[in-house]
Amino acid sequence: MIRRAVAGGALAGLWCGALDSMLATAADPTGYPSLLSFFLAFVILAVVVGAAYALLAVAARLLLPGALRKDPGAYSLSLATFLVSLFTLSRIAGLDAISAIRENPSSAAVELGAILLLSFLAGAGSWLLVARISPSPSRDRRIAIAAFLGAGCLSAAAFAAVLMHIPSYDADVAISTPPAERALPDNAPFRHVILLTIDTLRKDAVTAYDPDGAGTPHIDSLANDSIVFENAFSSAPWTVPAFVSMFTGLPPDVHGINRNFPTLPPTFRTLAEHMAGAGYQTAAIGSQPQLLRIGRGFDTYQLGPSPPVVHSQTTAGRLFNRLAQQDWTTEVITDLAVQWLDEHGGDDFFLWLHWLAPHVPYEPPPAYLPQSPLIGKLGQSFEGVSSVHAGREIRTPSEREWLRILYDAEVRYTDDAVGRVLESLQRLGIYDDALVIFTTDHGEEFWDHGHWEHGHSLYDELVAVPLFIKLPGAAEATRIGAPVSTTALLSTILDLCGAELPDDRSIVGSLKPSLDGASPTRTPVYMGAVEYFEPREGVVFDDFKYIVGVASGHEELYDRAEDAAEQDSLVGSHLGELERGRAILEKRTRPSPAGEPAPDSAGDVAPSDEVQEQLRALGYVE
Numbered sequence: 001m002i003r004r005a006v007a008g009g010a011l012a013g014l015w016c017g018a019l020d021s022m023l024a025t026a027a028d029p030t031g032y033p034s035l036l037s038f039f040l041a042f043v044i045l046a047v048v049v050g051a052a053y054a055l056l057a058v059a060a061r062l063l064l065p066g067a068l069r070k071d072p073g074a075y076s077l078s079l080a081t082f083l084v085s086l087f088t089l090s091r092i093a094g095l096d097a098i099s100a101i102r103e104n105p106s107s108a109a110v111e112l113g114a115i116l117l118l119s120f121l122a123g124a125g126s127w128l129l130v131a132r133i134s135p136s137p138s139r140d141r142r143i144a145i146a147a148f149l150g151a152g153c154l155s156a157a158a159f160a161a162v163l164m165h166i167p168s169y170d171a172d173v174a175i176s177t178p179p180a181e182r183a184l185p186d187n188a189p190f191r192h193v194i195l196l197t198i199d200t201l202r203k204d205a206v207t208a209y210d211p212d213g214a215g216t217p218h219i220d221s222l223a224n225d226s227i228v229f230e231n232a233f234s235s236a237p238w239t240v241p242a243f244v245s246m247f248t249g250l251p252p253d254v255h256g257i258n259r260n261f262p263t264l265p266p267t268f269r270t271l272a273e274h275m276a277g278a279g280y281q282t283a284a285i286g287s288q289p290q291l292l293r294i295g296r297g298f299d300t301y302q303l304g305p306s307p308p309v310v311h312s313q314t315t316a317g318r319l320f321n322r323l324a325q326q327d328w329t330t331e332v333i334t335d336l337a338v339q340w341l342d343e344h345g346g347d348d349f350f351l352w353l354h355w356l357a358p359h360v361p362y363e364p365p366p367a368y369l370p371q372s373p374l375i376g377k378l379g380q381s382f383e384g385v386s387s388v389h390a391g392r393e394i395r396t397p398s399e400r401e402w403l404r405i406l407y408d409a410e411v412r413y414t415d416d417a418v419g420r421v422l423e424s425l426q427r428l429g430i431y432d433d434a435l436v437i438f439t440t441d442h443g444e445e446f447w448d449h450g451h452w453e454h455g456h457s458l459y460d461e462l463v464a465v466p467l468f469i470k471l472p473g474a475a476e477a478t479r480i481g482a483p484v485s486t487t488a489l490l491s492t493i494l495d496l497c498g499a500e501l502p503d504d505r506s507i508v509g510s511l512k513p514s515l516d517g518a519s520p521t522r523t524p525v526y527m528g529a530v531e532y533f534e535p536r537e538g539v540v541f542d543d544f545k546y547i548v549g550v551a552s553g554h555e556e557l558y559d560r561a562e563d564a565a566e567q568d569s570l571v572g573s574h575l576g577e578l579e580r581g582r583a584i585l586e587k588r589t590r591p592s593p594a595g596e597p598a599p600d601s602a603g604d605v606a607p608s609d610e611v612q613e614q615l616r617a618l619g620y621v622e
């Protein structure tokens with residue numbers, strides 16, 4: 001009995017593991033599950049399915065003693081088939097049981113009912129099959145095991161075939177010169193370049209931008225020493241495409257990456273690769289698991305919580321990662337950053353630090369919470385993301401106010417971390433001469449347009465971002481009002497460092513001329529790569545923002561000077577500006593369909609004069 005349960009469960013687990021890996025591979029062909037993932041999937045699912053098998057077997061022994069004695073092999077096979085079908089169908093349906101049931105109980109119940117019925121039919125079918133072809137119980141057990149092993153081998157073969165057709169991207173550090181041999185030219189303008197980013201940082205939470213902000217004295221002190229961009233925009237309203245744009249200089253319609261855990265196509269040369277090529281040591285420290293595989297060019301890439309031991313898209317992978325990961329708190333990141341600076345302060349370096357704290361879940365340390373009756377009433381933290389999206393929680397104005405209080409506390413908490421790093425730079429005597437850039441990947445909506453969180457729109461609460469650049473010495477506080485994109489950071493940082501600018505016309509041009517005091521050229525700023533709902537694109541030009549739905553063609557036009565909250569679309573009344581927005585987006589050249597790596601635009605095919613003229617008009621060519 002126990003032996004059969006172990007064997008049946010292990011075989012069912014093998015099958016589930018193979019299917020799980022294949023389904024994950026089919027869903028994300030660039031992030032193939034490793035052999036380790038496959039093995040872990042098998043072990044974890046063998047234990048889980050084996051336990052379920054044993055439970056059902058014990059139940060059957062009590063309920064159906066006669067049938068079990070008569071046809072033990074048929075029973076084993078049908079039970080295992082039932083479990084494998086249940087797992088596979090649930091996986092294909094994308095039914096993440098607990099959250100799905102909480103979000104939409106009635107449709108989840110129908111789906112679950114259908115899955116149970118189909119699984120039961122599969123189990124009953126396999127029973128009949130074995131009972132029919134096998135005259136004796138002992139033969140019948142052998143047939144059942146053979147059938148299962150056969151299915152397992154077939155699954156493994158299919159899995160291997162899928163693996164062989166996956167393009168392999170080299171996500172490893174790809175720098176030819178080892179750090180010890182790199183050297184900056186003597187006349188390099190900066191020996192220390194530090195990019196500070198805070199995930200999900202709403203522009204109006206930074207007090208340097210809004211006196212009613214969360215209270216960010218350390219970030220504000222950096223802003224006071226910097227040139228502040230008053231109208232900076234992210235290329236996208238969520239993490240991955242926004243950072244890919246920053247690190248490749250490519251707008252999202254060119255890089256085409258709009259999904260989690262991407263690797264970068266080899267044709268993209270990253271900011272870190274350029275900086276290593278220019279002679280800097282490169283390091284990244286922070287927390288953002290979605291970015292674990294875009295670290296090409298960094299000598300050190302410590303982007304916690306931990307390296308993806310197993311593929312995160314597999315069921316077993318998610319389970320395993322949840323158990324194995326330790327939380328990289330803001331303190332851990334800051335400690336690592338300070339330690340890294342202590343060890344490398346004398347080197348020529350490019351360091352990127354990224355804090356995740358203001359991102360959901362909102363769990364600020366209690367010391368950062370204000371005195372508020374809402375905290376006493378509703379609690380000190382919140383993590384029910386899916387139930388808010390489903391409209392089941394946080395429906396009253398005071399609950400919404402409470403969430404904003406928690407978020408602002410997270411911002412103050414992270415501001416203290418920024419303060420520790422700035423203090424460390426000052427203590428090491430490298431603050432004054434360092435190039436420091438501060439920004440975020442996107443903001444956070446608090447029902448400004450009827451929603452919460454981020455990823456879903458191109459309104460300012462998500463795409464207008466803080467951006468400031470500290471040059472050597474305490475600069476006169478300067479503010480630049482022209483709209484700019486954080487996609488320009490690659491060119492800007494390389495330009496400021498005197499490094500060679502990439503010869504790629506798709507890469508957004510440098511902001512250095514406006515930092516040098518040249519009157520800023522007002523080039524349109526492109527944004528796209530919306531994560532949820534309809535794909536949309538937008539462009540900011542002069543004081544206007546134009547947004548269009550890619551499928552529906554639904555258009556919006558806002559006068560940013562008159563209507564900063566973007567509440568009244570002017571589509572019906574401002575035909576001139578509407579035409580201009582349409583024309584800017586229509587003129588954009590798209591080198592590749594979304595989702596595909598863009599071809600290497602520095603290759604041997606030069607754009608036509610007409611295309612070059614369009615790129616110049618859009619600000620992509622100087």
Ligand SMILES: [Zn+2]
Nearest residue numbers: 199200239441
């Ligand atoms: Zn983010």
